[in-house]
Amino acid sequence: MSARSPFRPSFGSNPPLVVGRDAVLDEVADALDGPAGSAGRAALITGNRGIGKTVVLNEAEALARERSWLVLSETATTGLLDRMTTDGLPELADLLRQSPASRPRVSGISLPAGLGGVELDLPEERGPGGLRRQLNALTEVLDQHGTGIMITLDEVHARAARDDVGQLAAVVQHAFREERPVAFAAAGLPAAVQDLLTADVSTFLRRARRFVLEPLSPVAAEEALRVPIRENGREVADAEVATMAAATQGYPYLVQVIGDRAWRQEPGAPTITADHVERGVREAIREAGFALHEPAVNDLSETDRQFIAAMAADRHESAISDIQQRLGRDHGYVSRYRSRLIVAGVVEPSRRGYLRFTIPYLADFLRERADYL
Ligand SMILES: Nc1ncnc2c1ncn2[C@@H]1O[C@H](COP(=O)(O)OP(=O)(O)OP(=O)(O)O)[C@@H](O)[C@H]1O
Ligand SMILES: [Mg+2]
Incomplete structure (x- = not known):
């Protein structure tokens, strides 16, 4: 029996089971399968802290990779544009140039099937102009192979990168207008994103498909707890699952912490009992104090x-x-x-x-x- 907890009680890490996000992920998948330049290929995901925005971006990236798309995963921090033009896009270009047979890996990413051995000149240029020309060069090649590139941008509301975000949005907007195979997904806190949209000159972000991530329904929270526990070889009664789910208040971060702490009370025992759950919930709420409440108050x-x-x-x-x-x-x-x-x-x-x-x-x-x- 595996004694390791399957839960992922930390921000940005993928849970053992993603629940309750079918609506947004189905739309992302449809847009990837649909025509280039369509509005659905730009998604703006908002939701409160710990509601699962980064996980949705990760899942969107997985949908793109399944379709042999390249993925550039970024966070809106200082130097965003420079990172993209000196690291992100050049690395993807390197990947495309590698021969399909050698299959080496660049920073953990592998080449999508059917790609590689491509001749590609990427302009060594910075700034929005450089970004635009690099993206053009890449998408020209990707288009010929029937794939594209997905760019994700987390923490899009960060003030430090506001100019870069505006410039990136403008470049992506151009690519959309030219019907290049580009998809874009960004995520951030609701009111801060609203603030950004009001201040930002870019109409592109304003027109993106909006998805507001809500707390999980009780049924979804129960599933997110029950399935990983049972799939990892332990028993848990429905009553205990319901108690844990209620304590999460539909909050995905708490699903992971509560599941994890209940599991760890006695990892070798075949069943997670009511007692494990009671102690697990108490520990999880204390843990949330350090991981969630203290940082929020410190800010x-x-x-x-x-x-x-x-x-x-x-x-x-x-x-x-x-x-x-x-x-x-x-x-x-x-x-x-x-x-x-x-x-x-x-x-x-x-x-x-x-x-x-x-x-x-x-x-x-x-x-x-x-x-x-
Ligand atoms: N759909 C989901 N089902 C189950 N667990 C989830 C789901 N979405 C997120 N989680 C879990 O919730 C926690 C927080 O997720 P995530 O880091 O994506 O939140 P966030 O909204 O990006 O938070 P922040 O605002 O701090 O960036 C993680 O532990 C993650 O594994
Ligand atoms: Mg996040």
Whole structure:
């Protein structure tokens, strides 16, 4: 019996089973199979922290690779454009030049079937012009072989790379207009992406297909827990699966941590028991404190923290008027910090005049760790 936990309780790593994302992934697959330049080939994925954006990008890349497409996986950090023109695209070009027989690997990627031994001159040039000419040279070759290139961009909302993101979007837009075999998928936090779209000159991103990742349904969360446990040789009763799933609040990160901690209570035992689940959930929530809550709070200013501390007294949602009263501040002050925290992805409006935390158990964390604030 395998005693190793199948769960992947860390950001950006693929879970043993991806659940609840068929809608977006089916559309990505359809767009790849559809005509070049179609709107569906540009996807903008948003969702709260830990909801599974990076995993959706990984899965989209896998769909592209299955179709023998090349993939360039990037994150919007400083130097994005330079990285693409000096490393990313030249490495893909090298890959295409290699003879199909030798099959070596460049940074872990292998050549799609039927490609290789291609003569390809990639202009050594930087900046948006260089990017455009390099992408043209690559797609000319890929088009002849009936494949293409998928570019993914994670953390698209990052302010540090805003100019580069705008320039990349413009280059991809050109490629779309020229019906080149290019697909583009980007992911980021909802309000920050909204901010980017409002500020950005690029209409391309604004026109991309939008997918908002929601928390998993109880059925999906149960499946994400039950299937890996049973496939890895252990038993678990439906009641225990339901308890774990409820504790996740549909939050994919918690699915992985809770599954992992419940598994690790007694990895050699044939069954995950109610006791394992109870202790596992408790440990997982404590773990979320380090991995989720502390970093989220650390990112905030002193005044932001006072604001969320004022929310922590409430169970599910906080009335803006209560927050105002607790802070002893005027309406203008409160609405300014309200907007800041929404863009930071920490709170969201639950209905008119009310706010709630986007991160599960954050209110509990703030109540228990008042010292932390
Ligand atoms: N569809 C899914 N089914 C099961 N587990 C998932 C799913 N999506 C993501 N996870 C798990 O949830 C965790 C967070 O996923 P991911 O890193 O993709 O989130 P994210 O939205 O990119 O977070 P961040 O905003 O911090 O970048 C990971 O442990 C991952 O394995
Ligand atoms: Mg991510």
